[in-house]
Amino acid sequence: MLENWVVVPTCLPLILRRCHACGSDRFRANGKFRVNANHKLIDVWLLVRCVACGDTAKLTILERVNVRSVRPALLNRLHENDLGLAAELLADPSVLRRNHVALDWEGAWRLDTGESVPGDPLEVSVHFAARIPVRPVRLIAEGCGLSRAKVERLIEEGKVVSAVRLRGKVSEDFAFTLKR
Numbered sequence: 001m002l003e004n005w006v007v008v009p010t011c012l013p014l015i016l017r018r019c020h021a022c023g024s025d026r027f028r029a030n031g032k033f034r035v036n037a038n039h040k041l042i043d044v045w046l047l048v049r050c051v052a053c054g055d056t057a058k059l060t061i062l063e064r065v066n067v068r069s070v071r072p073a074l075l076n077r078l079h080e081n082d083l084g085l086a087a088e089l090l091a092d093p094s095v096l097r098r099n100h101v102a103l104d105w106e107g108a109w110r111l112d113t114g115e116s117v118p119g120d121p122l123e124v125s126v127h128f129a130a131r132i133p134v135r136p137v138r139l140i141a142e143g144c145g146l147s148r149a150k151v152e153r154l155i156e157e158g159k160v161v162s163a164v165r166l167r168g169k170v171s172e173d174f175a176f177t178l179k180r
Contacts, residue, residue: 003124005143006112007132012087014104015048017057024052026104029090031083034058034077042067044078046086058097061089091131105132113143122178133169136162136176145176154178 015027036043042065045058061078062070077085089095090103109132119138126139140160141148154160162176 002123004114005124005126006114007085007109007126007128007130007134007139008112009105009109009130009132011108012083012090013108013132014051014106015059015090015092016102016104017048017100019050019053019055019057021055022050022053024050026051029059031086032081033061033078033086035078037067040067041065042070046089047117058117059095059101061095064095068169087130108132109134111139111142120180123175124178124179125173125175127173128171131171133171136164136166136174140166140176140178 006178012029012031015029016025017027018025019027028051029048032046032047034045042062043060044062046061048057048059049055050057057068061136094100107139109130124143126136137148137151137155138144141151144151146154151160155166159179160166160176161179162174164170164172164174166176
């Protein structure tokens, strides 16, 4: 029987960026945007706050873009400080690259395993609701109630098999089989 697990974000991840005021390297986004228009050009920033000192920084979303080229629905969401839009933009690799930042997902996600059906072998399909990099060993350990060391041993013994590499991190959907 195939089980479906889902990795779900619980809040916005922390943003890894150095604070110029205190030297901390973590910022938190709260979904607030700053929109500035100068004649026919618009700039948009996502405001982030340092977790240590509270100083504010800006992540560039749009820079010197013609107002007419921005969809009205997007502009409304920016003016309304849409938290969902902030999550979408933080998931965009081009926004992260442009601002030279990375995301820290520690403590910002959970694994939903649903109703567990006992069986041998256990076949599981893991779906990611957002691009959250997680080690498969951690997911398997958490979902099956095992230690990570035990999962590592099961992989070595060939009792956990998958088409994807179970070492390192993944953020794409995958499936695995656990034979006990």
